[in-house]
Amino acid sequence: MSNYSLVKPYLITRSVSPENQETPISFVEADRIENRLFYRRNHFSYPNLSYTSSWLPVNGAMQRPTLFSMEDLFRFPSKTIKVLLECAGNKRSLFEPKVFGEQWEKGAVSQGYWTGVPLKSLLEYCGLSAQAKEVVIEGYDQGKRPDTDKVHPFKRSLPIDKALHPDTLVAYQYNGQPLPYKHGCPLRLIVPQWYAMASVKWIKQIRVIESEFEGPFQSIDYIYYPNKDDNEGAFPVTTLNVNSTIQKPVDHDKLDTGQHTIKGIAYTGEGKITQVEISTDGGKSWTNASLENEPSEYEWVSWSHQWPALEKGEYTIMTRAADSTGRIQPMKPFWNRKGYGYNAVDQIKVKIE
Amino acid sequence: MSNYSLVKPYLITRSVSPENQETPISFVEADRIENRLFYRRNHFSYPNLSYTSSWLPVNGAMQRPTLFSMEDLFRFPSKTIKVLLECAGNKRSLFEPKVFGEQWEKGAVSQGYWTGVPLKSLLEYCGLSAQAKEVVIEGYDQGKRPDTDKVHPFKRSLPIDKALHPDTLVAYQYNGQPLPYKHGCPLRLIVPQWYAMASVKWIKQIRVIESEFEGPFQSIDYIYYPNKDDNEGAFPVTTLNVNSTIQKPVDHDKLDTGQHTIKGIAYTGEGKITQVEISTDGGKSWTNASLENEPSEYEWVSWSHQWPALEKGEYTIMTRAADSTGRIQPMKPFWNRKGYGYNAVDQIKVKIE
Numbered sequence: 001m002s003n004y005s006l007v008k009p010y011l012i013t014r015s016v017s018p019e020n021q022e023t024p025i026s027f028v029e030a031d032r033i034e035n036r037l038f039y040r041r042n043h044f045s046y047p048n049l050s051y052t053s054s055w056l057p058v059n060g061a062m063q064r065p066t067l068f069s070m071e072d073l074f075r076f077p078s079k080t081i082k083v084l085l086e087c088a089g090n091k092r093s094l095f096e097p098k099v100f101g102e103q104w105e106k107g108a109v110s111q112g113y114w115t116g117v118p119l120k121s122l123l124e125y126c127g128l129s130a131q132a133k134e135v136v137i138e139g140y141d142q143g144k145r146p147d148t149d150k151v152h153p154f155k156r157s158l159p160i161d162k163a164l165h166p167d168t169l170v171a172y173q174y175n176g177q178p179l180p181y182k183h184g185c186p187l188r189l190i191v192p193q194w195y196a197m198a199s200v201k202w203i204k205q206i207r208v209i210e211s212e213f214e215g216p217f218q219s220i221d222y223i224y225y226p227n228k229d230d231n232e233g234a235f236p237v238t239t240l241n242v243n244s245t246i247q248k249p250v251d252h253d254k255l256d257t258g259q260h261t262i263k264g265i266a267y268t269g270e271g272k273i274t275q276v277e278i279s280t281d282g283g284k285s286w287t288n289a290s291l292e293n294e295p296s297e298y299e300w301v302s303w304s305h306q307w308p309a310l311e312k313g314e315y316t317i318m319t320r321a322a323d324s325t326g327r328i329q330p331m332k333p334f335w336n337r338k339g340y341g342y343n344a345v346d347q348i349k350v351k352i353e
Numbered sequence: 354m355s356n357y358s359l360v361k362p363y364l365i366t367r368s369v370s371p372e373n374q375e376t377p378i379s380f381v382e383a384d385r386i387e388n389r390l391f392y393r394r395n396h397f398s399y400p401n402l403s404y405t406s407s408w409l410p411v412n413g414a415m416q417r418p419t420l421f422s423m424e425d426l427f428r429f430p431s432k433t434i435k436v437l438l439e440c441a442g443n444k445r446s447l448f449e450p451k452v453f454g455e456q457w458e459k460g461a462v463s464q465g466y467w468t469g470v471p472l473k474s475l476l477e478y479c480g481l482s483a484q485a486k487e488v489v490i491e492g493y494d495q496g497k498r499p500d501t502d503k504v505h506p507f508k509r510s511l512p513i514d515k516a517l518h519p520d521t522l523v524a525y526q527y528n529g530q531p532l533p534y535k536h537g538c539p540l541r542l543i544v545p546q547w548y549a550m551a552s553v554k555w556i557k558q559i560r561v562i563e564s565e566f567e568g569p570f571q572s573i574d575y576i577y578y579p580n581k582d583d584n585e586g587a588f589p590v591t592t593l594n595v596n597s598t599i600q601k602p603v604d605h606d607k608l609d610t611g612q613h614t615i616k617g618i619a620y621t622g623e624g625k626i627t628q629v630e631i632s633t634d635g636g637k638s639w640t641n642a643s644l645e646n647e648p649s650e651y652e653w654v655s656w657s658h659q660w661p662a663l664e665k666g667e668y669t670i671m672t673r674a675a676d677s678t679g680r681i682q683p684m685k686p687f688w689n690r691k692g693y694g695y696n697a698v699d700q701i702k703v704k705i706e
Contacts, residue, residue, distance in 0.1 A: 006399055006535075007372040010363030013380050015603065019360040027366055046359055093605075100607045100667075100704040146609045146706055182359075250368065252446075254453045256499045314453075351453040353499055 011037060014102045018042035018143075019182070025107035025265075026247045031293070031302065032082065032112040035180045039108050041087045043154050043217070044143035046182065047202050053140060054186045056170070060136075060208035063127030070186065073172065076117040076125075081167055081192065083298045084111035084267055088195035088222055088237045091342035099339035106245045106346075109267075111299050114190045116171030120164045123208065131210040135163035137189050140202035145216055156200060156222075157213035158191065167192050167298070170203065192298040193239050193269040195341070197222050225337040240269025241343035242329055244276055244303075244321035251348040260307045262289075264319060264346070267300040271324030276303040282316035283331070283345070289319065309352045318347045364390060367455045371395035371496075372535070375460035378618075379600045384646070384655065385435065385465040388533045392461050394440045396507050396570070397496035399535065400555050406493060407539045409523070413489075413561035416480030423539060426525065429470040429478075434520055434545065436651045437464035437620055441548035441575055441590045444695035452692035459598045459699075462620075464652050467543045469524030473517045476561065484563040488516035490542050493555035498569055509553060509575075510566035511544065520545050520651070523556065545651040546592050546622040548694070550575050578690040593622025594696035595682055597629055597656075597674035604701040613660045615642075617672060617699070618653040624677030625649060629656045635669035636684070636698070642672065662705045671700045 009028070011021035023039040056073065059065035066072075087108035092101055123135070134157040142153040162168060169190040172179055179185040184201030191198040197217065222237040244266035249255060266276045272295040277286040289303040309315070322328040333344035362381070364374035376392040409426065412418035419425075440461035445454060476488070487510040495506040515521060522543040525532055532538040537554030544551040550570065575590040597619035602608060619629045625648040630639040645655040662668070675681040686697035 007369045009366040009369060010374075012365050013362040013377045016360045016362060016380055021363075024366045027369055098605060098702070100605050100702075103603070103605050146607065250456070252451060252453050252456050254499065349451070349453075 009037070011040065012105070012107060014104065018044050019046070020102050022104055022107035023110050025109065025245060026250050028247075031299070032175060033110040035174065035177075035183070038110040038112070038183065039087065040182055041108060041196070042141065044141045047140035047142070049140060049185075049202065053202070053204070056187060056203060056206065058122050058126050058206045061129035061132045061210050062123070062208055063129070064125075066126050068122065070172070073117050073170065073187075076121045078115055079118055079167070079169060080113055080115040080173075081169065081190070081298060082111060082113050083190055083192045084109065084300055085196040085199055086240055086267070088197055088340040092339035094342055094344070095333060095335055095339050097335070099337060101339055109245075109300075112175045114169060114171040115173035115176070116169035116187075116190065118166050119168045119170050119189070119206070120166055122170060122206070123163065128208060129210065132160050132208045133210050134159055134208075134213050136207045136209055136213050137200040137203060138205045138207070139184075139200045140204045147216070147220065152216055153204070154200065154217055155215045156198060156218050157209070158198065162191065162194070170206075195222070195237050195240060195269075197237070221338065222340065223338070224334070224340055226335070228337055237340050240267065241341050242266075242268040242270075242273070242321050242323045242327045243343040244319040244329060244346050246317060246319055246346050246348050249348065249350050252350070254351045254353055255309060257310055257312060257352055258308075260309050261304055262307050262317060263302065263304040265300040265302055266319070266321035268321070268323035268327065270327065272297055273301045273321055274324050275322045276301070277320045277322075278305045279318040280307055280309075280315055283318050286320070312352050314349060314351050316347055316349050318345050320345045362390070364393065365458070365460060367457065371397050372399070373455050375457055376463050378460035378462065378598060379603050381600075384652070385528060386463040388527065388530075388536070391463040391465070391536065392440065393535055394461060394549070395494065397494045400493035400495070402493060402538075402555065406555070406557070409540060409556060409559065411475050411479050411559045414482035414485045414563050415476070415561055416482070417478075419479050421475065423525070426470050426523065426540075429474045431468055432471055432520070432522060433466055433468040433526075434522065434543070434651060435464060435466050436543055436545045437462065437653055438549040438552055439593055439620070441550055441693040445692035447695055447697070448686060448688055448692050450688070452690060454692055462598075465528045467522055467524040468526035468529070469522035469540075469543065471519050472521045472523050472542070472559070473519055475523060475559070476516065481561060482563065485513050485561045486563050487512055487561075487566050489560045489562055489566050490553040490556060491558045491560070492537075492553045493557045500569070500573065505569055506557070507553065507570055508568050509551060509571050510562070511551065515544065515547070548575070548590050548593060548622075550590070574691065575693065576691070577687070577693055579688070581690055590693050593620065594694050595619075595621040595623075595626070595674050595676045595680040596696040597672040597682060597699050599670060599672055599699050599701050602701065602703050605703070607704045607706055608662060610663055610665060610705055611661075613662050614657055615660050615670060616655065616657040618655055619672070619674035620653040621674070621676035621680065623680065626654045626674055627677050628675045629654075630673045630675075631658045632671040633660055633662075633668055636671050639673070665705050667702060667704050669700055669702050671698050673698045
């Protein structure tokens with residue numbers, strides 16, 4: 001007797017003002033996340049939008065600064081790509097020593113189909129200056145930060161080569177529908193392979209600059225600070241680390257003796273996943289999990305493993321993904337003060353009884 | 354600019370089959386929980402009910418075993434009481450060493466208004482035997498347990514004095530509406546002050562016995578086992594321990610310097626809450642939090658504390674409730690193998706920056 005028709009998982013609330021809620025990653029079955037369960041990560045209250053919010057100014061170091069209407073954007077060839085977005089703080093709650101900030105567990109990650117115009121098309125249409133160095137994307141969301149009394153918009157830049165990557169999109173649809181309000185309607189940037197702070201929502205303006213952009217969401221936040229008390233060795237958060245997450249069983253579950261399916265996802269921001277290893281003896285021995293679909297660059301691969309759990313006892317299950325650039329999940333995470341990029345080997349415990 | 358109209362918290366999923374979801378306790382404001390956010394705790398799939406499921410047989414050691422219709426029940430004087438229910442496993446995830454089972458955080462607790470007939474009225478109507486010792490309540494929910502291949506119904510007993518307590522109800526309404534299906538429609542037991550395994554849902558039968566009931570949900574589960582490897586010193590789970598929970602701020606939050614409101618709830622299964630102490634220096638000094646309403650026996654009291662957080666740094670906030678029977682939350686929980694009754698001093702950390 002299945003409960004699935006009656007029982008729905010929901011987003012898991014981390015804060016309500018601003019809204020930060022994560023995907024119940026253990027309980028999602030689909031490989032594209034419906035809007036209802038797509039994690040929500042906000043720095044500020046939701047912006048007030050008006051009918052002019054759909055006009056997109058693209059300006060700065062270019063020959064023809066242009067104000068695009070939605071109709072203008074629709075006239076450019078569109079592209080639809082399945083892209084995973086992961087919050088840089090995903091799994092922050094797992095760091096030891098613990099770090100402050102939203103205590104994301106493993107579900108600040110979701111994926112689905114984004115449709116839009118390559119940013120490259122717009123920039124080329126405008127006649128990009130040869131001196132163009134970065135592209136600054138500003139969102140309509142704004143507010144005060146704890147470190148100043150000024151109102152800041154959420155604003156970040158991309159290096160020119162990433163901005164010109166043909167899969168960096170100015171998106172206007174998610175899963176075939178207009179972008180949901182909470183995910184950046186009417187226009188958001190989609191930057192495949194980078195942590196999702198780069199995928200600016202509610203785009204207000206795109207500006208090309210010939211210098212290096214500095215703003216608090218680029219020079220204070222979204223920086224790896226390896227030390228607790230000083231900023232030595234700091235470097236910016238960019239591409240996703242190679243990662244894997246066990247969806248089932250859940251941590252500290254009690255199971256019968258017998259055959260169990262262990263399943264999960266794995267993803268990376270460089271190349272493709274090539275292997276997911278699994279251990280059911282706390283890391284002493286490893287075997288390959290089965291990849292359920294052909295790994296591709298911008299989305300997770302689902303994996304599974306049939307585990308004959310015949311003896312009662314407590315077991316530590318671990319998974320370790322590797323990608324085609326040779327990166328592999330470390331046993332210990334790279335601790336950093338703001339808690340970004342956690343990607344240590346995933347692990348849970350279960351009891352067979 | 355408030356986000357509250359746009360942002361809703363949801364139940365937090367622990368398992369979907371059976372459904373176990375907890376209340377997002379940090380984000381509830383009301384003192385009666387709406388059905389949507391009332392925690393759900395199931396041992397089995399939801400039962401299949403038919404129109405005969407609303408007939409209630411009350412039988413066993415009595416002069417007039419009776420089959421009550423809903424109309425019969427409605428003819429008895431009804432009682433409406435605000436009662437808190439807490440899962441015996443609430444806060445299980447906080448035990449160290451960790452224990453197996455649903456990893457409830459702090460939200461397997463909810464409260465609201467229950468309306469029904471005192472069980473005592475029904476038992477007296479039926480002419481209780483003088484030898485009556487326990488009252489066995491059986492639910493329509495059933496299934497296999499990991500420890501046997503037999504199908505067991507969820508079934509538990511109450512000692513006769515608790516069954517005859519005038520506030521032990523056979524309830525048919527929650528918050529003025531017919532009981533929600535997931536909370537035991539059409540009839541559930543409400544046993545104030547006991548952990549909620551006693552408040553059997555979807556009542557199928559009530560049977561009075563002259564002996565001591567034994568069943569797996571009474572003699573295997575819902576027992577405190579103080580030792581990991583043997584059953585020495587085991588004793589049954591009954592009344593709620595005295596407890597308190599910090600709702601706001603959330604754990605590992607970052608806050609500005611300035612005045613902050615710390616708020617939460619406190620409750621007990623014996624007597625009333627008399628005091629909630631709060632410490633913002635990791636337990637070195639304590640002060641009384643303000644109780645926001647008059648403590649009463651069956652529900653939580655809300656408390657708050659104004660905290661002038663003027664100096665940057667990391668702070669450990671603790672709360673400790675005491676009740677009128679002299680019980681007080683311990684610094685360390687009473688560890689037990691199945692992880693019941695966690696009630697150590699609640700604590701969170703925050704960073705003022």
